[in-house]
Amino acid sequence: MNEKTSYAYMGKALRINLSTGDIKTFDNSAYFDDWLGGSGLAAKILYDELKDWHTPYDPMNKMIFSSGALMGTVAPGACKISLSTLGPVTGGWATGSSDSHIGLELKHAGYDDVIVEGRSYSPCYLLITDDKVEIRDAKHLWGLTTSKTLEALREELNDNKLHVLSIGPAGENLSRNACLIQDKNRAIGRCGSGAVMGSKNLKAVVCKGSKPVNIAQPERFIKKVLECRDRINSRETTKTLGEYGTPSAWHHKQNICGIPYKNFQECRIPDEEAKNLNPMDIIDKYQVTRQGFPGCVICCGRQVHVTDGPYKGLNTFMSQWEVVGAIIGKLGVKTGEFMLAANDLCNDLGLDVDVAGGAIGWAMECYDRGILTKEDTGGIEIKWGDEQVILKLIEMMSYRKGFGNLLAEGSARAAEILGRGSDYYAIHVKKQDLYELMRSSNGWCLGTAVSTRGGGHTTGTPNCEQSGLEMDNEMSLKILGVPGDIAVDPAAYEGKAKIVYYHEILHRACNCLGICIFNTIHMDMNYMNLDDIAELLSAATGKEFTTDKLEEIAMRQLNMEKAINLRFTDLARKDDYPPKREMNEAIPKGSRKGWKIDRDKYDGMLDEYYDMHGWDKSNGYPTRKTYEKYGLSYVADDMEKIGKLGAE
Amino acid sequence: MDFELKDCGGCRTCQIACSFKLTGQFNYNATAIDIIEKQDNTGYIVRIAEDGAYKCDGCNGHDEPMCIRYCHIDKDLNELINTFKKERLITVGKESSNE
Numbered sequence: 219m220n221e222k223t224s225y226a227y228m229g230k231a232l233r234i235n236l237s238t239g240d241i242k243t244f245d246n247s248a249y250f251d252d253w254l255g256g257s258g259l260a261a262k263i264l265y266d267e268l269k270d271w272h273t274p275y276d277p278m279n280k281m282i283f284s285s286g287a288l289m290g291t292v293a294p295g296a297c298k299i300s301l302s303t304l305g306p307v308t309g310g311w312a313t314g315s316s317d318s319h320i321g322l323e324l325k326h327a328g329y330d331d332v333i334v335e336g337r338s339y340s341p342c343y344l345l346i347t348d349d350k351v352e353i354r355d356a357k358h359l360w361g362l363t364t365s366k367t368l369e370a371l372r373e374e375l376n377d378n379k380l381h382v383l384s385i386g387p388a389g390e391n392l393s394r395n396a397c398l399i400q401d402k403n404r405a406i407g408r409c410g411s412g413a414v415m416g417s418k419n420l421k422a423v424v425c426k427g428s429k430p431v432n433i434a435q436p437e438r439f440i441k442k443v444l445e446c447r448d449r450i451n452s453r454e455t456t457k458t459l460g461e462y463g464t465p466s467a468w469h470h471k472q473n474i475c476g477i478p479y480k481n482f483q484e485c486r487i488p489d490e491e492a493k494n495l496n497p498m499d500i501i502d503k504y505q506v507t508r509q510g511f512p513g514c515v516i517c518c519g520r521q522v523h524v525t526d527g528p529y530k531g532l533n534t535f536m537s538q539w540e541v542v543g544a545i546i547g548k549l550g551v552k553t554g555e556f557m558l559a560a561n562d563l564c565n566d567l568g569l570d571v572d573v574a575g576g577a578i579g580w581a582m583e584c585y586d587r588g589i590l591t592k593e594d595t596g597g598i599e600i601k602w603g604d605e606q607v608i609l610k611l612i613e614m615m616s617y618r619k620g621f622g623n624l625l626a627e628g629s630a631r632a633a634e635i636l637g638r639g640s641d642y643y644a645i646h647v648k649k650q651d652l653y654e655l656m657r658s659s660n661g662w663c664l665g666t667a668v669s670t671r672g673g674g675h676t677t678g679t680p681n682c683e684q685s686g687l688e689m690d691n692e693m694s695l696k697i698l699g700v701p702g703d704i705a706v707d708p709a710a711y712e713g714k715a716k717i718v719y720y721h722e723i724l725h726r727a728c729n730c731l732g733i734c735i736f737n738t739i740h741m742d743m744n745y746m747n748l749d750d751i752a753e754l755l756s757a758a759t760g761k762e763f764t765t766d767k768l769e770e771i772a773m774r775q776l777n778m779e780k781a782i783n784l785r786f787t788d789l790a791r792k793d794d795y796p797p798k799r800e801m802n803e804a805i806p807k808g809s810r811k812g813w814k815i816d817r818d819k820y821d822g823m824l825d826e827y828y829d830m831h832g833w834d835k836s837n838g839y840p841t842r843k844t845y846e847k848y849g850l851s852y853v854a855d856d857m858e859k860i861g862k863l864g865a866e
Numbered sequence: 867m868d869f870e871l872k873d874c875g876g877c878r879t880c881q882i883a884c885s886f887k888l889t890g891q892f893n894y895n896a897t898a899i900d901i902i903e904k905q906d907n908t909g910y911i912v913r914i915a916e917d918g919a920y921k922c923d924g925c926n927g928h929d930e931p932m933c934i935r936y937c938h939i940d941k942d943l944n945e946l947i948n949t950f951k952k953e954r955l956i957t958v959g960k961e962s963s964n965e
Contacts, residue, residue: 291892292883292936319878326893378905430891440886447936460938507909510877510938512894517875517938521908533908 225434226287226758227255228330232351234344236418237277237336241351246330251761252849254771255330256284256730257313260302261778263333264311265853270785274306274410275392275417277337283383283423284332285325286732290431290512291439293754294446294746295737297321297511299383299400300729305409306394307628308648308672310783312409315676315729317511317519318400320381326427338419343371343384346425356421360390363566364399367422375424384422385412386568388616392416393626395577395651396616397570403535403561404511407570408650408674434760442753446737446746450515455687455742463518464539465497470686471539474708475658475808477547480602481579482645482799485658486808487547495554497542504558509535516736522558528605529555537561537571544575544653549582550602563609567616573628576644576651578611580629581621583643590636596620645797648672648789656796657815658805659683659708664823665718668794670779677729678722681740683708689743697739697747708810711819715827720748723765726772727751773831774848777840781853784839784862791838794824834864841866867954869912869946873939876901876910880933880943887932888920898922899933912943914950924951 222229224247231246249259260282272278281303288296299321305312324332327346334344341356359367367384381401388396389412396412397405406412433439450456458466471477472492475485487495501520509519520536532555541557551557564571578600584590585600592599598621600607614622624632629644629651645652650672656663665679675681682689682705689702698705698720700713721740727748728735738746746754748765755763783789795801796815804814828835832844841864845854857863878901881894889896898920900913915921924947925931937943 290882290894292879292886297877322878322894326895379903428893428895430885430889430893430896432891436886436890444935508873508875510875510879512878512882514877514879515938517877519875523908 223432225432225760226291226755228325228328228429228431230329231331231333232329232346233333233335234351234353235336236334236338236342236353236420239353241353243329250287250759252771252774254287254727254730256286256732257300257302257726258730258771258775259331260284260300260313261311261775261782264302264304265778265782265785268304272304274304274309274414277418278335279304279414281334281411281414281418282331283324283334285321285330286730288754288758289321289732290325291433291758292443293513293733293758294443294450294515295734296513296732298729298732298734299324299406300732301398301406301411303411303414304782304786305411305671306392306413307408307410307650308783308787308789310787310789311670311779312411313671313677313729314397314406314408314411316398316400316404316406317514317734318381318383318404319511320383320400320423320425321732322512323381323425323427325431326429327425328427328429332423334418334420337417341419341421343420343422343424345375346423348427348429359421361387363387364568365402365566368401371422371424377426380424380426382422382424384568385415386566386616388567388569389413389416391616391618391626393569393615393618394628394631395570395573395626396568399565399568403565405565405570407572409671412568412570433758435757439754439757442750442757446750446754447515450737450745453742453744456516459516459518459736459741462498462501463520463536465501465536465542467539467684467686468496468498468542471684473809474684474686475805475810475813476655476684478543478645478653478655479547480550481548481583481643482655482797483583484807485655485805485810491552494552495542495546497537497554497557500554500557501536505536511734514734514737518736524555524558527555528553529559532558532562534558534562540572540653543655544572545608548575548579548653549608551605551608552603553605556605559605560608560612563612567612569612569616572653573651574612574615575653576629576646577615577625577627577632578608580632580640580644581611581625584636584640589638589640594621642798645799646673647797648793650674652797654679657800657803658810658813660711660823661714661717662708663796663800663815664714664827665721667796668718668824668827670776670783676735677725678718680717680721682706682717682743685741687742693743697743709813711816711823715823715830718827719830722776723769723772724748726775727768730775731755770848774850776831777845777848777850778853780840781850781857784857785860791824791836794838795820837864839864867914867916867950869914869949871910871912871939871942871946873942874901874910874912875938876903877938879936883932883936887925896920912946914947916954922950922955924955
């Protein structure tokens with residue numbers, strides 16, 4: 219054991235400069251108490267070290283990978299590696315996380331975080347093996363898909379148990395929605411972080427570690443872990459999620475009009491088409507075995523082998539829910555198995571499947587309406603549900619070939635470039651393409667709209683309206699501060715700002731500590747809440763944390779994320795709204811036919827949300843008082859200089 | 867001793883738990899149970915160590931082996947551990963008592 223034992227955290231981070239080849243370690247403990255490490259540490263470092271003139275593809279941009287304090291232990295869901303950077307989708311704060319084995323390996327190698335900066339002269343990869351850290355040549359890997367990269371690195375390093383985080387051709391070619399893939403199928407998605415990695419000529423990160431993770435109070439820690447595990451295991455939700463993963467939401471999402479159909483024109487898949495698209499049928503038919511990650515109580519992943527139909531022979535991983543929304547519904551696909559084929563291709567090319575359907579859906583609707591023609595597309599007919607065309611466009615986006623070069627920009631930028639009134643059909647928040655249908659659930663809508671990373675539902679969006687689970691009134695009041703019937707009512711506007719606020723803390727705590735939100739009340743109110751996480755962290759670190767303390771830390775991080783966006787983008791209140799179509803159009807069919815977001819009530823909800831945070835309601839900017847509350851007076855000074863300090 | 871465990875998802879939580887029982891620290895390299903990804907097929911093999919620095923003693927003295935406590939297919943793993951105990955641990959126990 220080291221002379222100084224660090225509990226839960228390893229107490230050390232790596233800083234690697236790809237331009238100079240410098241590799242240094244530093245004591246990162248200054249970032250624990252106020253930032254929780256992880257994405258909190260990343261927000262602080264990105265804000266402090268980036269200059270105003272830096273852009274996402276500038277060599278001086280930093281990619282900050284983090285394992286998390288609870289990673290490596292048996293805490294429920296302690297398997298998430300996070301990555302934060304300045305991203306090319308919004309131009310500002312970018313963060314994502316992924317279930318992983320490589321996060322565990324990074325931690326066992328002795329590091330909580332890796333900061334990668336600079337740009338390598340030629341393609342390279344990082345090999346981190348305990349104290350030995352190397353920048354290695356990757357010219358022979360450049361151009362390979364993610365699965366081939368994994369295969370090549372395992373062979374080259376003679377270790378078939380290695381875990382690899384890599385980019386595919388999409389990242390290499392700076393496709394704006396490129397992601398990172400862990401091994402073959404788990405992505406750090408959204409925000410275009412894969413393109414930042416490509417801009418650095420960094421093909422892959424490989425970690426292998428052997429150092430133990432220590433915790434301060436083992437008995438107290440294990441007691442809490444087992445209590446949480448037993449509670450999670452006792453729930454029917456766990457059986458359902460364990461059996462089918464997130465695709466188990468299928469029937470409920472159809473019922474509440476929560477699936478985008480044909481680029482969000484409709485909010486559920488027509489029954490006649492839906493018969494062939496139930497993702498649970500796909501699992502029943504093709505499942506070979508399961509796929510889980512360290513600490514997870516649920517084990518929501520699946521490996522599948524397709525034995526018939528047009529995709530016969532495909533050996534791959536079952537997609538999670540998002541592919542049903544982003545590809546199947548959004549693009550009007552009629553073959554269920556296609557969710558596997560599209561997911562597999564996106565993962566292999568390193569294109570984020572969550573957002574691949576964004577630009578394609580926009581193009582399909584524009585083509586349908588005559589805004590785009592074959593002259594624009596290089597002769598390709600882009601018709602709803604054409605599976606071969608979708609696969610072709612995914613490839614063209616990844617390689618930025620032909621018409622794919624436009625789509626690789628994402629729907630918002632593609633519409634800006636094309637013009638012709640096509641921006642109405644670009645369904646995005648802060649230029650981030652969406653599969654989250656927003657107009658049918660108000661809390662889900664608010665959380666997704668205000669997300670600092672631009673869209674997405676994992677940085678503050680509540681799931682309780684979407685889960686279909688009943689909410690115990692007392693429990694809801696105690697935890698969320700809102701009556702249960704209001705919390706689960708998708709049409710209610712009251713109380714939703716408060717629920718989003720709670721989830722902003724919950725999601726940040728999880729993302730910092732390496733916890734998968736599926737093991738928390740994000741999925742079921744009986745799963746882990748902030749009190750549970752505070753107790754686990756207290757026992758693991760030997761320092762006392764409470765929900766109030768986690769709130770303070772998460773809000774410090776959130777205000778820093780806002781400050782990053784204010785420095786590097788023009789994001790403001792105007793960008794905290796759902797896409798135009800979601801705001802303007804009523805739900806056309808289904809159980810909630812005729813439902814439409816009420817602009818005044820949405821504004822009221824947003825005002826309440828800003829008030830809770832101490833942000834100026836006119837523009838969404840944090841005030842000096844708010845920054846100072848979290849010890850960020852120097853940030854307030856900076857904001858004042860650029861004219862972006864909120865009025866008290 | 868190697869076993870097939872059809873529904874194992876390869877999460878390796880059993881390894882982490884086992885290492886904690888054996889060493890008081892979390893380190894899935896220091897474990898008596900190893901989950902090995904099949905190279906020529908889909909799925910995982912469960913390997914239980916009979917010798918070496920970290921060998922399985924069936925969590926003697928505990929109500930339930932640690933690996934089972936943390937497994938989401940605990941019934942299947944329990945069956946496997948019981949087989950291991952019956953077939954191998956008696957011998958291991960004899961060897962240990964002779965030392």
